[in-house]
Amino acid sequence: MMNNLSLGEHNSNTLWLEPIIPVYLNDKIQLINFAMLPIETKYTNGEMQTALGNIIYSANFAPRKPIKLWGGNFVPAVGPSVVLRTNTYNSKEAYKDNTWNVGASFVATYKKDGFLALVSYSPTWGVGGNRVNSSTLQYLFNYSFRSGTGINTSPLLTYNEELDGWIVPVGLGVSQIFQTKNAIYNVALSGYYNAVRPEVLDDYKWQLQLKLYIILPM
Numbered sequence: 001m002m003n004n005l006s007l008g009e010h011n012s013n014t015l016w017l018e019p020i021i022p023v024y025l026n027d028k029i030q031l032i033n034f035a036m037l038p039i040e041t042k043y044t045n046g047e048m049q050t051a052l053g054n055i056i057y058s059a060n061f062a063p064r065k066p067i068k069l070w071g072g073n074f075v076p077a078v079g080p081s082v083v084l085r086t087n088t089y090n091s092k093e094a095y096k097d098n099t100w101n102v103g104a105s106f107v108a109t110y111k112k113d114g115f116l117a118l119v120s121y122s123p124t125w126g127v128g129g130n131r132v133n134s135s136t137l138q139y140l141f142n143y144s145f146r147s148g149t150g151i152n153t154s155p156l157l158t159y160n161e162e163l164d165g166w167i168v169p170v171g172l173g174v175s176q177i178f179q180t181k182n183a184i185y186n187v188a189l190s191g192y193y194n195a196v197r198p199e200v201l202d203d204y205k206w207q208l209q210l211k212l213y214i215i216l217p218m
Contacts, residue, residue, distance in 0.1 A: 001212045004156065008204035012042035014053070016156075024064065032060040032077055034105075036136075051088040054097060056081065056136065058105035058122060072112025081105040081122045085129055096162035100128030103135075114144045126161075135159040148177035154211070155192050165198035169207050186213040 002016040017037040024030050038053035058081040066073035083101035087093060103124030110117045118140040126132045135158070142152035155169035173190025188211040194204060 001214075002156070003210045005208040006204050007206040007208070008201070010042075010048065012040070012204075014041075015039040025061075028064055030062055030064045031079075032062055032107075034058050034060065049089070053087050054099070055084045055086045056122070056124075057084065058082075060105055060107055062107070066111075069110065070112070072110055072115075075109045077105075077107040077109075079105050081124055083124050083134065095130055096132045096134075096160050098129040099126045099132040099134075101126050101132075101134060114146075114150075116140065116142045116144075130162075133159075133161040142175065144175070144177060148179075150175040150177070150188075152188055152190070154188070154190065155207075155209075163198040163200060166196055167194055167198070167201065168196035169193065170195045171207075173209065175211075182216070184213075184215040186215075187211070188213075 002018060004014045004016070006012045015038070017039070019035055021033040022030050023033065034057070036056040038055075039050065040053045041048070041050040058079055060077035060079040062075055062077035066075050068074075081103045083099065085098065085100050087097045089097060101124035103122060105120070105122045107120045108118070120138045121135070123135040124133065137157040138154065140152065140154035142150050142154070144150035151172065152175050153172050155171065157166060157168050159166045169192030171190055171192035173188050175186055175188035178185040178187070190209040190211075192207040192209060194201075194207065197204060
């Protein structure tokens with residue numbers, strides 16, 4: 001789960017629910033199902049409202065056994081990605097939200113001791129509705145100490161053809177890992193400056209991000 005609060009003339013908030021469900025296809029390959037379900041509170045067509053946004057889903061094929069690299073574990077993954085027009089804005093729907101997209105997903109993960117790195121890129125092309133091309137790029141770099149406290153950066157970079165540009169946040173955060181008998185919890189708080197942003201969003205300079213990861217045993 002990731003909550004992004006964008007600060008500007010009209011503050012907006014997006015709560016991303018991000019379930020990750022691996023399915024073992026055989027002894028060598030796993031299918032990693034990843035969805036991004038946005039619950040958005042934003043200023044649209046002269047009105048502030050909260051609604052479900054467009055869902056992004058990807059199906060990534062990855063090896064079950066990590067590849068040994070530089071003393072750590074490396075896992076690549078690739079598969080198809082889709083953007084589903086699931087938003088509930090109805091008559092207040094923005095032009096850029098009326099779209100159905102298909103594309104690809106590329107993911108790479110590397111872990112060594114307390115260091116974790118992840119890069120995920122998903123370009124999509126509009127095939128229905130207003131056919132608005134879009135992309136998401138997320139990278140994560142985290143170092144955790146033995147106490148469970150970590151230093152990290154994990155911004156979500158987004159591109160939308162209708163906005164004519166990328167939103168590129170830059171910043172840092174802190175995290176803490178908690179463990180119980182039934183699950184592992186990771187809480188992270190980060191602040192980001194939108195170093196690159198479309199002209200139409202020039203007033204939106206800062207983001208405050210809160211993340212909660214819950215890892216359940218399989």
